[in-house]
Amino acid sequence: MSDTEQPTDDHADDEFEPIQVFPEPEEMDLRPGADNCYKCSTCDTNCPVAEVDDEFPGPKFQGPEQWRLKRQDDHDIDDSVMKCSNCMRCDHACPSEVPLSQMHNTARGEYVAENMSKRSLEYWRNRLLSNYGTMARIGSKVPRLTNFVMGLSITKLVNDRLLGITSEREFPEFATETFRTWWADRGGAAIQSDDRRVAYFHGCYSNYNTPEVGKAMVRVFEHFGYEVLVPDQRCSGTPMYANGMLGDARRAAETNVPELAAAIEDGAAVIASCTSCSMSLRQEYPELFDLEGVHEVSDNTWEALEYLRVHEDLEAALSGTAVDLPDLAYHAPCHARNQGLDGQAIEVLDAIDGVDAHDVGDSCSGISGTYGWKSENYDTSMKIGEEMFEHMERADADTGLTECPTCAMQMEHGTGYEIKHPLQVLETALIGENDRSETGGGAESR
Amino acid sequence: MAIEDDVLVIGGGLAGATAALAAAEHDADVRLLSYKQSTLRHASGLIDVLGYTPAGEGPLAEPFEAIPDLPEGHPYERVGVDAVREALLFFDAVAGDAYSGAHTESNALVPTSGGTVKPTARYPAATEAGLASDPRDTLLVGFHGLPDFDAPLAADHLEAAGVPFAARGVTLPFPGIRRDDAKVTRYAHILDRDTPVDTGVGEAPARTALAETVRPHLESAARVGFPPILGDENAGVVRRDLEERLGIPVFEVPSGPPSLPGMRLEDLLYGALGEAGVRVTTGVPVVDYELEPAADGVESGAGDGDDTDAARIDRVLVDRKGREVPYRASEYVLATGGLVGKGIRSRREPVPTDGVDDAATHGTGDDPASSPAYRSSVGSDGAPAEPRTATGSEVDEALARRSGRVFEPIFDCHVPHAPDRYDWFVDDAFGDQPFARYGLTVDRELRPLDGEGDLEFSNLRAAGAVLGGYDYAAEKSGSGVSLATGYVAGSRAGERATEDAE
Numbered sequence: 001m002s003d004t005e006q007p008t009d010d011h012a013d014d015e016f017e018p019i020q021v022f023p024e025p026e027e028m029d030l031r032p033g034a035d036n037c038y039k040c041s042t043c044d045t046n047c048p049v050a051e052v053d054d055e056f057p058g059p060k061f062q063g064p065e066q067w068r069l070k071r072q073d074d075h076d077i078d079d080s081v082m083k084c085s086n087c088m089r090c091d092h093a094c095p096s097e098v099p100l101s102q103m104h105n106t107a108r109g110e111y112v113a114e115n116m117s118k119r120s121l122e123y124w125r126n127r128l129l130s131n132y133g134t135m136a137r138i139g140s141k142v143p144r145l146t147n148f149v150m151g152l153s154i155t156k157l158v159n160d161r162l163l164g165i166t167s168e169r170e171f172p173e174f175a176t177e178t179f180r181t182w183w184a185d186r187g188g189a190a191i192q193s194d195d196r197r198v199a200y201f202h203g204c205y206s207n208y209n210t211p212e213v214g215k216a217m218v219r220v221f222e223h224f225g226y227e228v229l230v231p232d233q234r235c236s237g238t239p240m241y242a243n244g245m246l247g248d249a250r251r252a253a254e255t256n257v258p259e260l261a262a263a264i265e266d267g268a269a270v271i272a273s274c275t276s277c278s279m280s281l282r283q284e285y286p287e288l289f290d291l292e293g294v295h296e297v298s299d300n301t302w303e304a305l306e307y308l309r310v311h312e313d314l315e316a317a318l319s320g321t322a323v324d325l326p327d328l329a330y331h332a333p334c335h336a337r338n339q340g341l342d343g344q345a346i347e348v349l350d351a352i353d354g355v356d357a358h359d360v361g362d363s364c365s366g367i368s369g370t371y372g373w374k375s376e377n378y379d380t381s382m383k384i385g386e387e388m389f390e391h392m393e394r395a396d397a398d399t400g401l402t403e404c405p406t407c408a409m410q411m412e413h414g415t416g417y418e419i420k421h422p423l424q425v426l427e428t429a430l431i432g433e434n435d436r437s438e439t440g441g442g443a444e445s446r
Numbered sequence: 447m448a449i450e451d452d453v454l455v456i457g458g459g460l461a462g463a464t465a466a467l468a469a470a471e472h473d474a475d476v477r478l479l480s481y482k483q484s485t486l487r488h489a490s491g492l493i494d495v496l497g498y499t500p501a502g503e504g505p506l507a508e509p510f511e512a513i514p515d516l517p518e519g520h521p522y523e524r525v526g527v528d529a530v531r532e533a534l535l536f537f538d539a540v541a542g543d544a545y546s547g548a549h550t551e552s553n554a555l556v557p558t559s560g561g562t563v564k565p566t567a568r569y570p571a572a573t574e575a576g577l578a579s580d581p582r583d584t585l586l587v588g589f590h591g592l593p594d595f596d597a598p599l600a601a602d603h604l605e606a607a608g609v610p611f612a613a614r615g616v617t618l619p620f621p622g623i624r625r626d627d628a629k630v631t632r633y634a635h636i637l638d639r640d641t642p643v644d645t646g647v648g649e650a651p652a653r654t655a656l657a658e659t660v661r662p663h664l665e666s667a668a669r670v671g672f673p674p675i676l677g678d679e680n681a682g683v684v685r686r687d688l689e690e691r692l693g694i695p696v697f698e699v700p701s702g703p704p705s706l707p708g709m710r711l712e713d714l715l716y717g718a719l720g721e722a723g724v725r726v727t728t729g730v731p732v733v734d735y736e737l738e739p740a741a742d743g744v745e746s747g748a749g750d751g752d753d754t755d756a757a758r759i760d761r762v763l764v765d766r767k768g769r770e771v772p773y774r775a776s777e778y779v780l781a782t783g784g785l786v787g788k789g790i791r792s793r794r795e796p797v798p799t800d801g802v803d804d805a806a807t808h809g810t811g812d813d814p815a816s817s818p819a820y821r822s823s824v825g826s827d828g829a830p831a832e833p834r835t836a837t838g839s840e841v842d843e844a845l846a847r848r849s850g851r852v853f854e855p856i857f858d859c860h861v862p863h864a865p866d867r868y869d870w871f872v873d874d875a876f877g878d879q880p881f882a883r884y885g886l887t888v889d890r891e892l893r894p895l896d897g898e899g900d901l902e903f904s905n906l907r908a909a910g911a912v913l914g915g916y917d918y919a920a921e922k923s924g925s926g927v928s929l930a931t932g933y934v935a936g937s938r939a940g941e942r943a944t945e946d947a948e
Contacts, residue, residue: 041704042487044629051631058629092729095482095787282767298768310771313447340730340766347725359720 030067030106033099037064043090043100048364049083052383056083059090063103070107077111083377084108085368085384086242087334088279102287105241112244125163129370130243133235133252136174136208143174166378169413172209172405179207179214183230193227198307199263199270200230201256203277205405216427217273217304223430224312229268231259236277238335239370241284253289256281260301261293270301273423275336275403276369278303282339303341303403304423305348318351321429327397328357328420331388331411333404334364345401345422352429357401360391365402367410382414389414401425448761448774451477451725452943455936456732456762456856457781457789459484461910461928463715464533465779465936467540470722472940478724479764479773481731484712485787485911490700491674491707492556493537493545493568493929495530496522497922505565509926510551519915521927524890525934530926533933534567540718544710546574555579559595559673559701561603565922569700570707572685576671576697578609585667586615586699587660591628594701595673616663621645621655630704633675637684653684657691667694674698674707681710732856733770733844734763756901762856765841776946777905777939780857780886780894781932784911784918789854790861790885792870796851852884854912859886859894859902862914878920885914892935905942907935 044050044058062081069075090100116123128135139146149155156167179202198221206214218228233256237249260270272278281301285294308314332342346357366384371377392400392415400411400419408419453469455462458480466478498504499512506512513527522530538548545568547554553565555578563578588597597615604613622636622643640651676698677684688696700707719726738760761774782789845855852863863884864870870881886894886908894902909931918924
């Protein structure tokens with residue numbers, strides 16, 4: 001985070017009186033962030049979109065430069081902001097603490113609110129994509145039918161031609177049993193504990209599409225004696241920021257923040273298995289939403305392995321365990337990288353016998369959530385991913401590994417590899433293969 | 447529990463990467479923590495050792511002859527001239543064929559994008575054919591979309607500087623890029639992948655199209671220089687391909703930020719870190735530290751007798767977007783950079799030190815979970831005077847606790863500086879700027895010293911631009927100091943950590 005949250009144009013009792021640039025202090029003053037930019041262009045050299053797309057002017061323009069242009073009343077947000085994939089690599093790049101992604105998120109929100117027609121197909125397509133959780137809730141009620149319909153070529157054709165959702169990709173299958181259904185059928189937590197308690201933020205994807213990741217989380221934490229809570233929750237907001245749907249994101253946050261804050265009040269730490277979810281709760285929530293409890297949630301949210309690593313002797317627990325996965329091609333999601341989690345999965349899994357995970361480099365997978373699903377971005381998305389695909393193929397593996405569900409889609413799409421979540425490898429090492437009786441039907445594969 | 451290693455290097459630039467590699471030579475478990483991307487991305491990629499003396503004499507032909515005369519406190523004086531030589535050998539082993547210049551101790555003269563000539567000790571292989579001491583006539587090629595390199599102007603400047611060759615410059619369109627502000631990575635990407643581009647008369651692979659664009663302008667030139675955008679991952683292939691097509695040697699002219707040669711050097715170093723088994727964590731800042739309990743901490747470093755009673759750092763706290771995560775090692779290296787890299791920071795008003803009990807702020811709690819609670823209690827005591835907003839981040843809070851106007855933000859190591867801000871600089875922009883020398887003072891093992899000249903900590907060493915006592919921009923000594931001090935700090939930390947372990 002940056003010092004942008006501290007307004008600078010309100011120096012009531014300072015001797016030093018800067019020139020008053022705005023009529024009055026704004027709700028979110030990004031000026032200190034813009035002033036921090038000394039135009040070194042390091043962000044531009046990290047932007048995966050600018051590297052492959054001539055039309056994209058890069059993060060330096062989208063952030064500080066556009067913010068300055070906006071000081072003139074007659075300037076609208078440039079529509080190129082919609083080409084930003086929200087990978088947030090520029091945040092980590094900036095040597096001068098400019099809050100680039102925060103600037104992009106607010107600019108995109110403003111563009112959608114003021115410049116995009118609410119009657120356009122693009123608006124509704126983006127709204128549909130960014131509200132994946134809602135779609136999934138409906139679709140997963142009849143998972144087999146939904147999977148069948150979504151897999152039909154006529155559905156894909158209509159999506160592509162009418163909505164601009166690419167027909168190149170296979171829609172992720174809905175699990176026949178959601179994580180929450182499994183959790184309820186199981187009777188909730190198997191372990192009760194007052195002092196070892198975590199609240200699981202499963203997000204949409206491990207609920208509707210990969211419940212095996214959620215189950216792995218539960219089993220691994222229960223293995224270490226934690227009571228797992230599964231609070232009510234909605235989408236973390238990541239796809240909504242990326243589409244400038246800040247209103248939708250805020251509404252979801254208004255559910256998530258009080259629910260998670262209550263769990264924290266009960267002594268739980270918040271655990272996410274998706275690194276974009278943890279990124280959102282940690283960074284974007286406090287940057288974008290002034291909600292009661294938002295900082296408590298930010299300060300008490302962890303990625304699953306990260307939490308175990310700091311609170312348990314994970315290395316000791318894993319030594320002597322064995323899993324037969326000799327060649328894993330690991331991709332660190334951009335959002336994991338920004339939380340300092342880039343080397344973590346490989347370091348942790350290294351302690352397991354028979355597991356050999358190779359890092360496939362620091363390139364972006366290119367899908368960036370909903371970005372690569374849009375027909376107009378598909379080619380850019382695949383061009384960005386090229387480097388990762390090449391490195392995956394060179395890694396001599398047939399299984400991929402990543403924490404991010406959409407990176408996993410892209411990895412699978414580009415290479416045909418089966419993709420696992422590090423928690424699943426941990427589960428197999430610590431507990432063994434899934435107990436069939438608990439697995440329910442059809443959740444193992446995707 | 448903390449994430450544990452033997453040696454923890456904070457900072458991911460040239461000094462930090464060198465320190466981590468040097469420590470790993472001693473079979474220590476090494477981790478490198480880097481917050482933002484390093485200023486290597488601003489760097490020319492050249493490895494300067496010493497181009498000018500602190501008095502401004504130069505360009506120096508023989509840097510190693512001038513090093514013994516440097517004043518006390520200069521980083522080279524601290525480590526000694528032999529360590530500088532060793533550090534360069536160490537770099538040569540890491541860089542392999544990617545760098546040239548190891549055949550001599552003398553400085554090479556490399557033309558820059560401004561048309562000046564820079565004395566440097568090592569240079570990327572892509573720069574080799576362009577040396578200013580080479581008498582072959584030269585064509586410089588610039589591109590319309592890259593205004594930082596004005597080739598005709600650079601050629602005129604070189605000739606005015608008296609180089610022993612004829613220099614001519616042309617500015618051409620770059621085939622396949624129409625955008626005025628395309629990123630340097632875009633140019634490199636097109637050449638790296640030899641992407642088909644529109645030449646106006648059909649499509650051609652990018653390198654072919656570029657060679658055809660340049661060929662009519664070669665005339666009698668015996669070599670041709672480009673801005674440093676000739677590929678990234680496949681830069682060697684791109685250059686050789688162009689040389690074959692043009693029939694004469696091709697070189698790159700180093701330029702300012704953003705700089706692909708700097709990025710390639712970064713890639714080279716991080717590749718070496720991976721091979722050496724160094725664990726790398728990026729994207730998150732170290733915001734604080736805790737000391738070892740004094741009662742049993744004193745003995746842990748006993749053995750060579752010079753540890754006195756300086757405190758030992760037990761762990762550092764890394765802010766992962768709001769949550770502080772402890773990292774612990776037995777030896778630490780601070781390589782966070784200078785004023786540009788933000789390893790040294792400044793502010794308008796100092797924080798009054800009264801009321802801030804340093805020993806109390808940095809508790810010795812063994813339970814990481816106790817730390818944030820403890821710290822917030824420190825906050826509520828009203829210790830820091832700097833206004834803290836309700837939404838202030840951990841980073842801001844940590845900064846607010848440091849002392850002085852010019853300060854080191856992680857460990858609050860002593861940074862000597864004039865109390866009046868108007869004494870920090872002189873009016874002549876190219877004059878002898880006091881602020882350029884601000885940084886830590888260290889002993890000969892590169893351990894930071896406090897205002898009294900005593901060790902700040904017994905297990906912390908500092909390397910690179912966070913050190914004071916030299917002006918790297920004026921001396922052209924930035925890379926050399928980073929290499930030499932990184933090498934010494936890392937080697938010493940690696941030795942001590944593995945001794946401690948035994």
